[in-house]
Amino acid sequence: MLNWDDLYYFVVVSRAGNLSRAARILDVNHSTVFRRIAGLESTLGLRLFDRKSEGYELTEAGKIIMEVASQVDADISALDLRLKDQDYQLSGTIRITTTDTLIANFLQPHLLSFRHKYPDIEIDLVSDNAFTNLSKREADVALRLCRNPPKELVGEKIAELGWALYASKNYLTEHGRPASPEDLANHFIVSGDESMPQITASSWLGSYTTEEAVVLRSNSTMNLFSAIKAGIGMGMLPCHLGNSEPTLEAVFPPGPALSSDLWILTHRDLRKTAVVSAFMEHMINSVSEETE
Numbered sequence: 001m002l003n004w005d006d007l008y009y010f011v012v013v014s015r016a017g018n019l020s021r022a023a024r025i026l027d028v029n030h031s032t033v034f035r036r037i038a039g040l041e042s043t044l045g046l047r048l049f050d051r052k053s054e055g056y057e058l059t060e061a062g063k064i065i066m067e068v069a070s071q072v073d074a075d076i077s078a079l080d081l082r083l084k085d086q087d088y089q090l091s092g093t094i095r096i097t098t099t100d101t102l103i104a105n106f107l108q109p110h111l112l113s114f115r116h117k118y119p120d121i122e123i124d125l126v127s128d129n130a131f132t133n134l135s136k137r138e139a140d141v142a143l144r145l146c147r148n149p150p151k152e153l154v155g156e157k158i159a160e161l162g163w164a165l166y167a168s169k170n171y172l173t174e175h176g177r178p179a180s181p182e183d184l185a186n187h188f189i190v191s192g193d194e195s196m197p198q199i200t201a202s203s204w205l206g207s208y209t210t211e212e213a214v215v216l217r218s219n220s221t222m223n224l225f226s227a228i229k230a231g232i233g234m235g236m237l238p239c240h241l242g243n244s245e246p247t248l249e250a251v252f253p254p255g256p257a258l259s260s261d262l263w264i265l266t267h268r269d270l271r272k273t274a275v276v277s278a279f280m281e282h283m284i285n286s287v288s289e290e291t292e
Helices: 004-016 019-026 030-044 060-085 100-105 108-117 169-175 181-186 200-208 221-230 274-291
Strands: 049-052 055-058 092-098 121-127 141-145 153-161 163-168 189-192 214-218 235-238 248-250 260-267
Touching (some): 004 055, 004 060, 019 030, 055 060, 100 121, 100 221, 108 121, 108 274, 141 153, 153 274, 163 169, 163 221, 181 200, 189 235, 200 235, 214 221, 221 235
Parallel strands (some): 092 121, 092 141, 189 214
Antiparallel strands (some): 141 260, 153 260, 163 248
């Protein structure tokens, strides 16, 4: 008899495209996901995925099973959301997904004030640059820098966060300060990779640099922050992070054209639940007070 937990692992791997991403979504280790998928294939006597260098791809048998399993998952998710909608208790756990940068240097005071106000609510904080699927129980609330949030999510823009090009003082002493953005092609650049959200600041930097100028890429803004601080190159950082480090300087003053919108988002079916509603209201008010 098929085990729904195994099928759910199968659904998550199918949507994630690889074991590492699926493991982060499921909050388990890589080997657990591998064993679940291998066990399901053994039970069915079928190969469900082709293992390729770019990730896991469904076989024809896998596609057939996915049609049914995804519908079952949707039904269970809908039931879960309906049950959550009946929850009016300000206790339990709220799962929040956001970026490493916002966790490190922006959100903590607001999370602390939320904990003081609602001591019976536990915060489960997940760092991920990609939008998780809030309707699939991967998270309850997302805090994201974006211009146009996904249409299936509801929420509010709660702040505009400035960005600027930063370099270490040692780097500027050794390589000089560019007189204008056009000079950036002659400097070393650190940049986000293709998995990073495409924000306005990244596009601006790309318009003035070349591929040859990029000496380091990363999927983490905190990694870029460390690389800039070490003097490896110049790169874009949110001002709340760059200004917090005394060894860094903004190469050009931040302008409104480089700012990013900070949104707080949830699935429309979770918006009315007590815990989610309380968290979103608190964050909207708390962040607004700070950025006024």
